[in-house]
Amino acid sequence: MIITKPRDWQRILANLAEVNAKSVFLIGCGECATVADTGGEKELLQAKERLEEAGYSVSGWTVSAVTCHLGGTKLEMRKHAQEVEAADAVLVLTCGAGVQTVAEGVSKPVFPGLESAFLGNVQRHGVFEERCQMCGDCVLDKTGAICPVTTCPKGLLNGPCGGMWNGMCEVLTDRECAHVKISRRLAEQGRGHRSVIPPKDYSAKRNPGSVNMRGRK
Amino acid sequence: MSGLREALARGEFVITGEVAPPHGTDCSAMLASVAKLAPVCHAINVTDNQGATLHISSIAASRLLVDSGCNCEPIFQQTCRDRNRLALQGDLLGAWALGLENVLLVSGDDPRGGDHTQAKGVFDLDSTLLMEVATGLNAGVDMTGAALDGATDFLIGGALFPEVEPWEIQLDRALQKVEAGAMFFQTQGITDVEKFARAAEALRPTGVKLIAGIVLLKSPGVIRFINERLPGMMIPEHISDRIAAADDPLEESIRLAREQVRELREIADGVHIMPLGADGAVARILEGAGLA
Numbered sequence: 001m002i003i004t005k006p007r008d009w010q011r012i013l014a015n016l017a018e019v020n021a022k023s024v025f026l027i028g029c030g031e032c033a034t035v036a037d038t039g040g041e042k043e044l045l046q047a048k049e050r051l052e053e054a055g056y057s058v059s060g061w062t063v064s065a066v067t068c069h070l071g072g073t074k075l076e077m078r079k080h081a082q083e084v085e086a087a088d089a090v091l092v093l094t095c096g097a098g099v100q101t102v103a104e105g106v107s108k109p110v111f112p113g114l115e116s117a118f119l120g121n122v123q124r125h126g127v128f129e130e131r132c133q134m135c136g137d138c139v140l141d142k143t144g145a146i147c148p149v150t151t152c153p154k155g156l157l158n159g160p161c162g163g164m165w166n167g168m169c170e171v172l173t174d175r176e177c178a179h180v181k182i183s184r185r186l187a188e189q190g191r192g193h194r195s196v197i198p199p200k201d202y203s204a205k206r207n208p209g210s211v212n213m214r215g216r217k
Numbered sequence: 218m219s220g221l222r223e224a225l226a227r228g229e230f231v232i233t234g235e236v237a238p239p240h241g242t243d244c245s246a247m248l249a250s251v252a253k254l255a256p257v258c259h260a261i262n263v264t265d266n267q268g269a270t271l272h273i274s275s276i277a278a279s280r281l282l283v284d285s286g287c288n289c290e291p292i293f294q295q296t297c298r299d300r301n302r303l304a305l306q307g308d309l310l311g312a313w314a315l316g317l318e319n320v321l322l323v324s325g326d327d328p329r330g331g332d333h334t335q336a337k338g339v340f341d342l343d344s345t346l347l348m349e350v351a352t353g354l355n356a357g358v359d360m361t362g363a364a365l366d367g368a369t370d371f372l373i374g375g376a377l378f379p380e381v382e383p384w385e386i387q388l389d390r391a392l393q394k395v396e397a398g399a400m401f402f403q404t405q406g407i408t409d410v411e412k413f414a415r416a417a418e419a420l421r422p423t424g425v426k427l428i429a430g431i432v433l434l435k436s437p438g439v440i441r442f443i444n445e446r447l448p449g450m451m452i453p454e455h456i457s458d459r460i461a462a463a464d465d466p467l468e469e470s471i472r473l474a475r476e477q478v479r480e481l482r483e484i485a486d487g488v489h490i491m492p493l494g495a496d497g498a499v500a501r502i503l504e505g506a507g508l509a
Binding site: 154159167194200 | 349
């Protein structure tokens, strides 16, 4: 899931001031931002309270089921059309994908209410770890299903680097070196020594990514 | 022709030193170091934004060493941290065109530990892959396999960490680097000659040359810095106690370095002395070890 973090509140207030907003509509997400405790019902109500304390009126709020889903979010915005119409700006407590989806569905200024952090594994409630960067050129087949691109802070395909000490990472000193983990897992599985992983094909991850499985014949 | 290459090929015990390019345009301190080191060194490493902190580019500083009039041969260091594969190859070709024949290719320290902590660490390649690239440039082809209009003929070096555990993983990595084209290794500072000997024994059959690192542990403060900040090296207690107990820590560190050089002379192809500013000590270490 997409992990989001709270955004600097002063930046949010500055954004609203840029468009002289007096009234704000709030929208969150029923998927990732709800699980991350950043953009669910509870956080929207907190944001509403903070905005009201700062002198704004909140014309309404909603949690879209999956905010990055264009059809569903447009429908959700239509359900709240009057409240959106009454607002000078829309504040979106979702990842950046959700913010842009909302902005496609309304004509008002739309601002991000969170920072998008990473594609995260949910280790347990409230504990998220980045394991995949969606690089488009997966090397997990060669690394015992441990991603060095993501979990080595330098993203080295071949390691360890010179900073590893007693199996621990130089940069994140409380963590085991990703390359040590990889070597150990491969050895445990009898998969022998690591071969050199060739340079990554970064053309596989060019912006903006686009997949269309509905291509017409 | 690289004098370092010739000396290694002859089986001479080589001496390398190290200078850091300045943070700014005043190169006088660096060149003063060069003047002290050049007479006693076969070659001098020129670091590349060492510690992920901003300095004059290694390629420019390396050329300044050639032009210094000190009869000095630089080892151009290149990290993977600050450049993508286009820039790395472009700089390697440029280095060769500028007369830089020795390169030390490393991954590089993470920007989080440097002075530009908001910088993007590039790491498009890692040190092993960069060695493969340099080997390709030596053969006249770029990374895409396209023929170059003029090849390089670098003496390719890499970094080795003989005291880092787990050693089996380090050794695998070193063997990968040899396969990728490493012709010599310079090691992190050695504190345990037996561990260096272990590395030498394992790598000797490959023919790669091993230049053992000697860090001048000139004060308890330096030891603290190494233990807290320098990747891949920890000073054991018996050494830190010895320096701390000395009336004159600098003199004691010179004595220690001499002992290390004497021991390493039997098993290494050379020593890489990192004087950490005490450049004048290098000649004294070598004299005391019977090398100058």
